[in-house]
Amino acid sequence: MVTVDMPLGGKRERDYRRDFALPFAFTLRNVLDLASHPRWALALARHGLPVLENLVGLARAGSDISAIASSVGRDYDSGFDxxxxxxxxxxxxxxxxxxxxxxxxxxxxxxxxxxxxxxxxxxxxxxxxxxxxxxxxxxxxxxxxxxxxxxxxxxxxxxxxxxxxxxxxxxxxxxxxxxxxxxxxxxxxxxxxxxxxxxxxxxxxxxxxxxxxxxxxxxxxxxx
Ligand SMILES: Cc1cc2nc3c(=O)[nH]c(=O)nc-3n(C[C@H](O)[C@H](O)[C@H](O)COP(=O)(O)O)c2cc1C
Structure with a gap:
């Protein structure tokens, strides 16, 4: 299956507002957010960050899944026709x-x-x-x-x-x-x-x- 509707990532204002970015980085805002959701934060501490399983094994040497995930919508060939x-x-x-x-x-x-x-x-x-x-x-x-x-x-x-x-x-x-x-x-x-x-x-x-x-x-x- 080839996806053809995403030559670049859309502008997701909600992500900006919530400081969501890949790779994930701690900011004052999302740390406060974590602190106000203790049950969720505890589960996160126990299980770690979710992983995009479909990308496992695709990372090049010296790279990781998070790096691939963060390239989504950025490194695409928008000339694909x-x-x-x-x-x-x-x-x-x-x-x-x-x-x-x-x-x-x-x-x-x-x-x-x-x-x-x-x-x-x-x-x-x-x-x-x-x-x-x-x-x-x-x-x-x-x-x-x-x-x-x-x-x-x-x-x-x-x-x-x-x-x-x-x-x-x-x-x-x-x-x-x-x-x-x-x-x-x-x-x-x-x-x-x-x-x-x-x-x-x-x-x-x-x-x-x-x-x-x-x-x-x-x-x-x-x-x-
Ligand atoms: C976390 C996440 C990752 C996704 N990654 C891809 C992807 O790699 N390729 C793709 O074609 N669509 C991707 N999609 C889009 C979904 O395949 C789907 O088209 C979209 O979410 C709409 O379906 P839904 O309403 O059932 O979520 C992704 C969606 C989500 C939420």
């Missing part, structure tokens, strides 16, 4: 998905150069505040590509009913980011699992309330 994607397609023989599509014409283009799927995503507005909501962009994209490529969706899936809505509007699957992170931040791996269980329960419950006996039966008719 359709030619770049085409070149990648020619070299990568396995399944290739493009993440960060919000326009039907882009989805069609990804299909025409042989990508296997696209993820309708606005990065949850974390980069471009004000980008169209992925759920709003989804129907036209699904209609444009038909079954030529798989269409997935992320950004804002927080409830099982959100999954049903996305499937009904044409997605084959959704991806979940922060819902599991919220669980992980409370109780680590068990918390992430719990978040997924909650979503699965809600999905099953919503399907029953809608009268959809299987995922295959979730279609536009449910929301028309």
């Amino acid at each position: 359709w030619q770049g994607l085409l070149a990648l397609r020619e070299r990568w023989r396995r399944r290739l998905l493009v993440k960060g599509i919000l326009h039907p014409a882009d989805a069609e283009r990804a299909a025409s150069i042989g990508c296997d799927g696209g993820v309708v995503s606005n990065h949850d507005g974390r980069q471009l505040d004000g980008a169209v909501a992925s759920l709003d962009a989804l129907p036209a994209i699904a209609a444009a590509v038909g079954d030529r490529i798989d269409v997935l969706l992320d950004s804002g899936v927080r409830r099982g009913s959100d999954i049903v809505k996305a499937l009904a509007l044409g997605a084959q699957a959704v991806m979940i980011g922060r819902a599991t992170l919220y669980g992980a931040s409370v109780a680590g791996e068990a918390g992430a699992r719990r978040a997924l269980e909650i979503l699965a329960d809600e999905l099953a419950g919503t399907m029953r309330l809608c009268g959809a006996s299987s995922i295959a039966r979730i279609d536009a008719g449910l929301i028309a």
